[in-house]
Amino acid sequence: METTDLIFRIVLIVVIFAISLVVAMYSTYAERKVAAFFQDRIGPNRAGPWGILQPLADGGKMFLKEEIIPTNATGFLFIVGPSLAILTACIGSAVIPWGSAIAIGGHTFDLQVTDINVGVLYIFGVVSLGVYGIMIGGWASNNKYSLLGAIRAASQNISYEISMGLSIIALLMLTGTLSLKEIAEQQHGFAWNVWRQPLGFILFLVCAFAETNRSPFDLPECETELVGGYHTEYSSMKLGFYLFAEYINMFISSAVMATLYWGGYNYPGMDWVAAHVGPTIGPLIGVVVLFGKIFFSIFFFMWVRWTIPRFRYDQLMDLGWKILIPLAIANIVLTGVISTLLK
Amino acid sequence: MSTFYFIAFLSIFFSILVISAKNPVHSILYLILTFFTFTIHYILLNAQFLAIVNFIVYMGAILVLFLYTLMLINLNKESEPVKPFMVKVAGVFGGGILAVAVASSLKLIGASNPVLLQNPDLGLVKNLGKVLFNEFLLPFEVSSVLLLSAMVGAVLLATKEKEPKAA
Numbered sequence: 001m002e003t004t005d006l007i008f009r010i011v012l013i014v015v016i017f018a019i020s021l022v023v024a025m026y027s028t029y030a031e032r033k034v035a036a037f038f039q040d041r042i043g044p045n046r047a048g049p050w051g052i053l054q055p056l057a058d059g060g061k062m063f064l065k066e067e068i069i070p071t072n073a074t075g076f077l078f079i080v081g082p083s084l085a086i087l088t089a090c091i092g093s094a095v096i097p098w099g100s101a102i103a104i105g106g107h108t109f110d111l112q113v114t115d116i117n118v119g120v121l122y123i124f125g126v127v128s129l130g131v132y133g134i135m136i137g138g139w140a141s142n143n144k145y146s147l148l149g150a151i152r153a154a155s156q157n158i159s160y161e162i163s164m165g166l167s168i169i170a171l172l173m174l175t176g177t178l179s180l181k182e183i184a185e186q187q188h189g190f191a192w193n194v195w196r197q198p199l200g201f202i203l204f205l206v207c208a209f210a211e212t213n214r215s216p217f218d219l220p221e222c223e224t225e226l227v228g229g230y231h232t233e234y235s236s237m238k239l240g241f242y243l244f245a246e247y248i249n250m251f252i253s254s255a256v257m258a259t260l261y262w263g264g265y266n267y268p269g270m271d272w273v274a275a276h277v278g279p280t281i282g283p284l285i286g287v288v289v290l291f292g293k294i295f296f297s298i299f300f301f302m303w304v305r306w307t308i309p310r311f312r313y314d315q316l317m318d319l320g321w322k323i324l325i326p327l328a329i330a331n332i333v334l335t336g337v338i339s340t341l342l343k
Numbered sequence: 344m345s346t347f348y349f350i351a352f353l354s355i356f357f358s359i360l361v362i363s364a365k366n367p368v369h370s371i372l373y374l375i376l377t378f379f380t381f382t383i384h385y386i387l388l389n390a391q392f393l394a395i396v397n398f399i400v401y402m403g404a405i406l407v408l409f410l411y412t413l414m415l416i417n418l419n420k421e422s423e424p425v426k427p428f429m430v431k432v433a434g435v436f437g438g439g440i441l442a443v444a445v446a447s448s449l450k451l452i453g454a455s456n457p458v459l460l461q462n463p464d465l466g467l468v469k470n471l472g473k474v475l476f477n478e479f480l481l482p483f484e485v486s487s488v489l490l491l492s493a494m495v496g497a498v499l500l501a502t503k504e505k506e507p508k509a510a
Contacts (some may be wrong), residue, residue: 077372116391117391117467117468118391118392118395118468121392121395121396121399122395124395124399124403125395125398125399125402125403127403128398128399128402128403128404128407129398129402129403131403131407132375132407132410135407135410135411135414136372139368139410139414147414150414151411151414151415154407154410154411155411157407158404158407158408161403161404178468
């Protein structure tokens with residue numbers, strides 16, 4: 001039993017890792033197709049049918065480009081930056097429950113790498129670590145534009161982390177646990193948290209855009225002001241790592257949002273389905289449902305990017321400190337009052 | 344136990360690098376690594392909540408601000424303050440006194456107490472919350488008021504020089 005459990009876990013880790021990389025790869029393709037759709041163009045259509053081999057071609061190009069380390073850059077830290085960015089992007093998936101317990105050949109396995117009882121805080125820790133990749137890379141480039149991009153990234157991440165944490169507190173008051181597995185189990189069927197925490201979800205969503213540096217909050221790489229932002233000096237696969245980390249972050253934050261607010265792998269009528277298809281296929285349908293939610297959320301990220309223009313920097317700070325934080329605190333008070341009255 | 348010694352070695356190693364690094368930004372990066380080893384120490388003690396809070400608050404927020412400030416300040420060799428000889432002598436003297444005090448207090452403690460960790464589950468979120476909000480409610484609230492007053496003071500200092508609206 002111990003060995004099968006271990007083997008299953010290793011397989012799960014490899015599968016999740018592969019899935020996040022493939023999803024990130026095809027998000028680049030999807031982004032270009034979605035942009036093309038919104039702007040009434042065709043988008044990439046040369047490599048393979050409908051251009052579906054485009055990410056592979058892009059990846060090949062990234063690997064074959066010349067590696068440049070600027071003479072005045074701090075050599076070691078210049079490499080640490082993108083490595084840290086991709087590392088923190090990848091380790092976030094460890095605590096996400098991808099499905100309910102699945103039965104394979106008489107054994108029951110959890111579709112989650114590890115269920116630590118501070119899972120939500122772990123996600124926060126990983127998110128807050130993510131900014132170091134950008135800061136170190138931007139500073140080590142020894143370029144004014146990179147440094148300004150890095151500093152913008154740091155102040156933006158710290159500001160929005162606060163309102164993100166406050167919006168989560170209201171949710172935790174209702175769930176009473178920090179374990180993502182238990183939070184997902186509580187939302188069985190259609191009892192999703194978003195019905196109880198609509199304001200909290202909107203706050204979390206806005207902060208997730210800011211934390212992943214996605215438009216309209218992509219000021220660290222604002223090309224009209226900062227050339228390329230923190231990755232101005234980067235080339236080849238090191239640049240690829242930065243861009244890739246952004247897409248993996250988008251995938252992970254979509255998964256976290258789906259788990260915390262949109263019921264994770266739960267869907268209405270899941271008991272009926274589970275009773276009819278058995279304990280192996282039932283959880284797999286749950287996994288498919290979760291991925292459906294994640295893909296819709298990724299599409300939403302892209303939809304916003306090609307619809308809303310970029311904020312100005314002072315507007316970004318005003319939104320974070322003067323609107324989101326007071327709203328999040330009001331949400332906590334409201335949640336406390338209502339849940340006490342209804343008890 | 345060997346894990347503890349390895350991590351303790353890393354903690355001391357990185358903290359020595361913090362004070363010996365020439366470049367202040369490198370010094371902060373070593374400080375981040377030092378705090379990361381502290382997180383591992385907390386996990387070894389089964390204090391999960393403390394570990395993750397140390398991770399988020401110290402590594403994720405406070406040291407980012409340190410790094411942020413240091414990156415903005417232009418710290419060149421020319422702007423490095425030159426310390427007078429007497430200050431160096433005073434520093435060595437003060438450090439020596441501190442070393443004597445630490446050594447003598449360590450001697451008083453004697454052998455390490457093996458029953459220190461009476462309840463190994465104390466560090467889990469639920470138990471820690473219950474202890475904090477039952478036994479230590481008053482000190483907890485008082486310390487939060489202390490932090491609030493510090494915050495208000497910082498805001499006051501930052502807005503002090505704002506001039507009245509020019510006519």
